[in-house]
Amino acid sequence: MSDLEIFRRETRAWLEANCPPEMRRPMTSENDTYWGGRNAKFSSEPQRVWFERMRDKGWTVPDWPKEYGGGGLDRAEHKVLREEMSAIGARAPLSSFGIWMLGPALLKYGNEAQKKEHLPKIAAGLIRWCQGYSEPNAGSDLASLQTRAESDGDDYIITGQKIWTSYANYADWIFCLVRTDSTAKKHDGISFILFDMASKGVSTKPILLISGYSPFCETFFDNVRVPKSHVVGTVNRGWDVAKYLLQHERAMISGTGERGIGRPLGQVAADSVGSDDSGRLDDAMLRSQIAAFDIDEAAFAAVAERAVDLAKAGQSHPAFSSAMKYYGTELNKRRHEILMSAGGIDALEWESGRSRGGARPRAWLRTKANSIEGGTSEVMLGIVAKRILDLPGA
Amino acid sequence: MALVLTEEQSMLRDSARGLISDKAPVAHLRSLRDSKDATGFSRDLWKAFAEMGFSGLLVPENFGGSGLGCVEAGVVMEEIGRTLMPSPFLSTAVLAVSALARGGSEAQKSAHLPKVADGSLLAALAVDEGTKHRPLQINLQAVRSGNGFKLNGAKALVVDGHTADLLIVAGRTGGAAGERNGLTLFLVDPKAKGVAIERTVMVDAHNAARIEFANVEVDADHVLGEVDQGGALLDGVLNIGRGAVASEMVGLSEEVFGRTVTYLKERKQFGKLIGEFQALQHRAAQLYIDIEITRSAVLKALQMLDGDFEHAGAAVAVAKARAGTTATLAVQEGVQMHGGMGMTDQFDIGFFMKRARVCQELFGDSNYHADQLARMKSY
Numbered sequence: 001m002s003d004l005e006i007f008r009r010e011t012r013a014w015l016e017a018n019c020p021p022e023m024r025r026p027m028t029s030e031n032d033t034y035w036g037g038r039n040a041k042f043s044s045e046p047q048r049v050w051f052e053r054m055r056d057k058g059w060t061v062p063d064w065p066k067e068y069g070g071g072g073l074d075r076a077e078h079k080v081l082r083e084e085m086s087a088i089g090a091r092a093p094l095s096s097f098g099i100w101m102l103g104p105a106l107l108k109y110g111n112e113a114q115k116k117e118h119l120p121k122i123a124a125g126l127i128r129w130c131q132g133y134s135e136p137n138a139g140s141d142l143a144s145l146q147t148r149a150e151s152d153g154d155d156y157i158i159t160g161q162k163i164w165t166s167y168a169n170y171a172d173w174i175f176c177l178v179r180t181d182s183t184a185k186k187h188d189g190i191s192f193i194l195f196d197m198a199s200k201g202v203s204t205k206p207i208l209l210i211s212g213y214s215p216f217c218e219t220f221f222d223n224v225r226v227p228k229s230h231v232v233g234t235v236n237r238g239w240d241v242a243k244y245l246l247q248h249e250r251a252m253i254s255g256t257g258e259r260g261i262g263r264p265l266g267q268v269a270a271d272s273v274g275s276d277d278s279g280r281l282d283d284a285m286l287r288s289q290i291a292a293f294d295i296d297e298a299a300f301a302a303v304a305e306r307a308v309d310l311a312k313a314g315q316s317h318p319a320f321s322s323a324m325k326y327y328g329t330e331l332n333k334r335r336h337e338i339l340m341s342a343g344g345i346d347a348l349e350w351e352s353g354r355s356r357g358g359a360r361p362r363a364w365l366r367t368k369a370n371s372i373e374g375g376t377s378e379v380m381l382g383i384v385a386k387r388i389l390d391l392p393g394a
Numbered sequence: 395m396a397l398v399l400t401e402e403q404s405m406l407r408d409s410a411r412g413l414i415s416d417k418a419p420v421a422h423l424r425s426l427r428d429s430k431d432a433t434g435f436s437r438d439l440w441k442a443f444a445e446m447g448f449s450g451l452l453v454p455e456n457f458g459g460s461g462l463g464c465v466e467a468g469v470v471m472e473e474i475g476r477t478l479m480p481s482p483f484l485s486t487a488v489l490a491v492s493a494l495a496r497g498g499s500e501a502q503k504s505a506h507l508p509k510v511a512d513g514s515l516l517a518a519l520a521v522d523e524g525t526k527h528r529p530l531q532i533n534l535q536a537v538r539s540g541n542g543f544k545l546n547g548a549k550a551l552v553v554d555g556h557t558a559d560l561l562i563v564a565g566r567t568g569g570a571a572g573e574r575n576g577l578t579l580f581l582v583d584p585k586a587k588g589v590a591i592e593r594t595v596m597v598d599a600h601n602a603a604r605i606e607f608a609n610v611e612v613d614a615d616h617v618l619g620e621v622d623q624g625g626a627l628l629d630g631v632l633n634i635g636r637g638a639v640a641s642e643m644v645g646l647s648e649e650v651f652g653r654t655v656t657y658l659k660e661r662k663q664f665g666k667l668i669g670e671f672q673a674l675q676h677r678a679a680q681l682y683i684d685i686e687i688t689r690s691a692v693l694k695a696l697q698m699l700d701g702d703f704e705h706a707g708a709a710v711a712v713a714k715a716r717a718g719t720t721a722t723l724a725v726q727e728g729v730q731m732h733g734g735m736g737m738t739d740q741f742d743i744g745f746f747m748k749r750a751r752v753c754q755e756l757f758g759d760s761n762y763h764a765d766q767l768a769r770m771k772s773y
Binding site: 270291303305309378386388392 | 396397398655658659666667669670672675676678679680682683686687688689690691693694708709711712713715716763764765767768769771772773
């Protein structure tokens, strides 16, 4: 038996013994996600137990080095762990922008003091992070951002406004793009900086979305004082860090549809529209749509698997996460259009007993942001055209 | 298993690509078409395929082959798809070998497999009867008679049926059209009395045949597998064929796409390279993404066929359906983006469009496999 097979056997046994049955069921609401942070509360005892056991193994961040609170797994072991968790339907013990976005950027660009300070707290779910990227006039054209950081001795004084800051009102710290040189070309005067959201001068205001939820905020900085030592990477070279982090963000968003998948669409549809004597959905066009979706979803799962294997073999293109982001988000929007169609009038109820507070239509509306956040579908296609296909003038 | 080619598989790809791009570029197909070649492919090239070990790629080692798997067959099919090389590889080395190796008796395997491996025997699989691929609707009657069976009926789209030395014919020994039980595979000599073969040159300048069977007598020891129980064997063989054709479509799609992107970087209109126009950039990017996803789905299916054959059905349906829609999109975008040039016979791109149409139809088109997947998932 190879080392990897032994690892798989041990992992399977450990998960079987340690993952509470409640944590193996599909998630049904926002409360089922544990985000960590200074003010975090567990929504249930099994959620706490599962989180703490995984944290103690370093498996909230299985592939990070052990010295920073990770599990120290190599890619092959990490893949085995993911497969074994997926096989029993185990939920992620901790969801976090620190894990998905900041961590990889710190591992690549952070200095030792920054890694030691921040990574273990991310791994242990002690600090919840938010991302200060977009501004009212810097959306797809992110590099035109205007939030200023002015030098004042050992500190910067930061003034400006961010928008679409996910969960800024719950976040403890922010990783933020600021302009440290307003005379340079737009990509060359940006720095990537970290600071505490409890700092004087920081305020947030949730934005009510079409889903009725407020996952995003406007975030205001009014003369916020931040030590210069909090810049990650080189001053004025923050765009490199930003782009690297975006690759991870896009990879994360491309998998949006994979997390917490409930019952198969065909079954959901059968429950609501019914089936004929031979077991086929009583709505031929809906059945076709679902079958076409299932094909594309299965194929997308294959490319996601292949992307990991290509990376492991050193054969992946760094811009491929844009391709994944484009397709994964468009796929997730399709899934929710089908869910709405299958749900018929039931799926229209916004406030009622049986609709669990309009969960389905709200989720459907939420997905419309998937192809905007983290770079629009159009920006993704532009990146693929320019960086992978090498088309001119893009 | 990692969803990438192993080093050995990459080497196989390189050697197949070397041979095929050198000896059988698209011009090879064009010249066979224009000269109305009686065979429709090059027997010399098939000999070269045999010498390289490609004809016996799926033949078990103890019968003179290399004993490789579906991933390797897919690697060769993909290279065939890049240049549209007409070759008995699909009909003989993939379909017939799979049928014989999976269903044959020792005697049948010894009689035929070594000859396939050394390139001296060509074979063809006869399944379809109606206008669409519906294997359960097989209605060619095989009635017991003396020490064997008498076959009556007709087959269509028998790939390379006009040159086959051996036909593998799916017939009905029991049950009614639409039923899975009662299907049986037969090894039939194409020169047997009552076999009438009409070569059908297809839209893609590849070859198939319509074959009529009128009281064709077949010995009982020429039954392949079990009488009445050929459905499962046929399913398995068809799945291998579907994986192979899906691979061909991946190669075809990628080649068309490559040529199209090159053209976008050369052709100028309005004083600009047309590749600068966002309308074309985004469509090119979408097509690239589609092809990468399809390539992954096809490799997944081939690995399943090699590693977990009995459960590969859904992955194969996904692969064949995706490959069909991707190839269809690739050739349409290819012609459109080449503008008027794409419509000319002089330009190669039309050959790819024609071949993609045939590959779609072979062993079930995208709609067929979407329906199959829905049935597997019970909706």
